[in-house]
Amino acid sequence: MGNMAEVVAARLRGAGVERVYGVPGLALDPLIRALEVPRSVPTRAGVPWFAQARGEESAALMACADAKLTGRLGCCLAPPGAGVLRLLGGLYDAAADRTPVLALVGGADGDLALRHLAEVSVFCEPVSRPEQLPDALRRAARAALTERGVAGLVVPREVLTATAPDEPADDCALAPAPVRRPDERVLRRAADVLGEGRRPAVVVGNAGRAASAGAAGVAALLGAGVAVTALARDALPDDLPYQTGVAGPLGSAAAATLLRECDTLLLVGAEDLDHGMLRDRARCRTVVVEPEEAPRGMAVPDRFPADATVRVSGDPSTALEALIPLLRRTTDRAWRVHVEDLVRTWRAEGRTRAGRYFGTSVNPRSVVAELSERLPDRAVVVTDSGTALDWWTRHLRLRNGMRSLLSGHLGLPGAAVPYAVAAKFAAPERPVIALVGDGAFQGGGLNELITVRRHLGLLGELPPLVFCVLNNGDLNRLTWQRRAAARDPLLPLSAEVPAMPYADWARLAGLPAVRCDRPRHVASVWADVLTRPGPVLLEFVVDGEIPPDWAAATASAAVA
Incomplete structure (x- = not known):
């Protein structure tokens, strides 16, 4: 050497x-x-x-x-x-x-x-x-x-x-850390707390994604509803009838209702769960399954009384495997039926909202809803911040084997394009789709299309790499936040993004591109793009006046 x-x-x-x-x-x-x-x-x-x-x-x-x-x-x-x-x-x-x-x-x-x-x-x-x-x-x-x-x-x-030494070079391979079984007494206390609940809920977080099968097993025994954090969006498939979606301040209304109504809560590696989702839950008995080394700043709800909280330290998968035999299957399924009705209603409302459009503009909800219906197996779906994240949270339905990626806590605008490029390099056999708003795309995504062009010889015959740009000419999340703060849904668009022909720019860089500005063409455009190999930029000209769910709720409250 x-x-x-x-x-x-x-x-x-x-x-x-x-x-x-x-x-x-x-x-x-x-x-x-x-x-x-x-x-x-x-x-x-x-x-x-x-x-x-x-x-x-x-x-x-x-x-x-x-x-x-x-x-x-x-x-x-x-x-x-x-x-x-x-x-x-x-x-x-x-x-x-x-x-x-x-x-x-x-x-x-x-x-x-x-x-x-x-x-x-x-x-x-x-x-x-x-x-x-x-x-x-x-x-x-x-x-x-x-x-x-x-x-x-x-x-x-x-x-x-410097010249390398003559001795044989070893590597940095690390021996796997020994997995310690959680304390038996703590496990029994956790089983008692969960078994006594009448309205149980389970939240799977980023550190618990490997334990998702165990979390589903616990939910089946207890008749619990389940939510996931944004970083664990793909931990459980969306076709589970009791999966309420993303728990977060701007997440699923079904997940928010689940956490508000439950009386017993199991947090599985949910270090990334927003503190605000647990507000006013002091009477909720809680079991926290956390990694053996609790991370700094972990969102363990300290506001819960110590006598109502059981903390199980250790590998979440091992902990749930040891916990399941201690649980008894509940015979009262009324709570589970209620949760499934909640999910069914929430999803039906989403389909209705995605099917609406006004004038000739594309409804951005329909872009993600139509993608969701046509997602290839084992696809990786990346989202940026902004309203692209709202539509990803609301209308994307992932199946088993699919993955999702995003800049979670930081919410860094423009991260989706480099994320998608790396995802394609890391998993070339998977289709990769990035959802990005026009403001974020201008802020960080445009340049990395040059990286894609540089590696076109590698990527050209692989499953699709799609950069879906939602072009509304506005920093739309910021506009809706301003409208919500002012309690005025008619406040004019207030964060203009300079107009740019994104599809033409991609073609100038040597990449295939498609532009869609007609609502009736959304489904057929997705069907065409997802069957093509290699990278493509897909530009949808969308309506910036379609409010996210959280903004629509604020507007309704203002009118009332």
């Missing part, structure tokens, strides 16, 4: 890194040369390979999306100085959503880079000598994976170009 950059590449492979996203720079050129630059569809045999992004923030977002989709360590790199500052936006996304990402930063201006990285990292360390690098890389990878956060290393060019 020639130099330390090659040692780093080999150790990244051992740690499970298959792609490294980044922007070139003189300080990191030795490492980029040690990585593979793909000339065909990447395979495991040729990893890690280097995917060049148009900017450092996009590179960090891609690493974050890769880690969310695969469950492995994401990796990004950036040159020193301004590159580190640009990297931080994407790294904050990974930190907020507790996603394992390793950030490698060039070493010039090392002190400045270290200070910035330390703000967002669970592990951050400079490497000043070649012999320090292998151990530092191992500890950084371990910290990112075990603490589910960002780990940063500042590595000077002279360390990367």
Whole structure:
């Protein structure tokens, strides 16, 4: 092995890194040369390979999306100085959503880079000598994976170009942590609390997605309703009759009703559940199943009395497997029937609202509803912030095997395009669809279409990669927030987005594109686009006067 950059590449492979996203720079050129630059569809045999992004923030977002989709360590790199500052936006996304990402930063201006990285990292360390690098890389990878956060290393060019030692290189592979069975007495208390409830509810969060089968088993025994957090949107399929959708301030009305009416609550890895959803629930008996190492800032409802809350620490899957034999099947199914009626009514209302349109403008609800009817198996659906998130929450119905991705806590505008690009790189056999508003697309998505064009030879014959742009000429979420705050649904559109022909821009970049501005063509356009291989930009000219559910409820209250 020639130099330390090659040692780093080999150790990244051992740690499970298959792609490294980044922007070139003189300080990191030795490492980029040690990585593979793909000339065909990447395979495991040729990893890690280097995917060049148009900017450092996009590179960090891609690493974050890769880690969310695969469950492995994401990796990004950036040159020193301004590159580190640009990297931080994407790294904050990974930190907020507790996603394992390793950030490698060039070493010039090392002190400045270290200070910035330390703000967002669970592990951050400079490497000043070649012999320090292998151990530092191992500890950084371990910290990112075990603490589910960002780990940063500042590595000077002279360390990367130093001659590698002659001894055999090991890797960063980590032995799986031993799984500890939860305390039996705590499990029995949890079973007693859940068994005594008459209106039970289960919420599956991001840290509990691997335990979704166990959560469904508990719900079946107790006759409970189920909700998911936005980051765990795909943990349970939407065709379950008792699945009420996303629990959040701007989430499903059915999930909000479930949490408001329940008297017993099981939180499964729901560290990302918004605190506001548990307001005024002091009388609700609660069982919290949380990872053994409770994350910082976890949304465990401290407002609940200690004598009404049972906390089960440990691996959520193991905990639920041990809990299920202690539960008895309830014979009173009235609550479950009520929840299923609630879901049925909520979904029927959604279909009705998606079927409406006014004048000749496309109803944005219908765009997602028609997509939902035609989603290919194992599709990955990415959403941006803004009203695209509202329609994704309200009208998207995921089946088993499908995945969803978003910038959760940070809600970073423009994240959907780099997320979708990384999802396609990470899972080339899956169809990938990104839903993005025109404001977010201008804010961060346009440039990464150049990345797609750069890799068109890799992507052209693969299942579709669709960038669906909802063009309403407005920062529509902001407009509806202003209208809700003013309690005036007729407040004029107030956050204009400069007009731009998105489909024409994509064609200019060398990508296929379709534009749709007729309501009756929405279904046929989706049917056509989803059968094409390769990337395509799909622009819908949509009506900005269609309110999200939360804004419509505010308007109704104002009228009343």
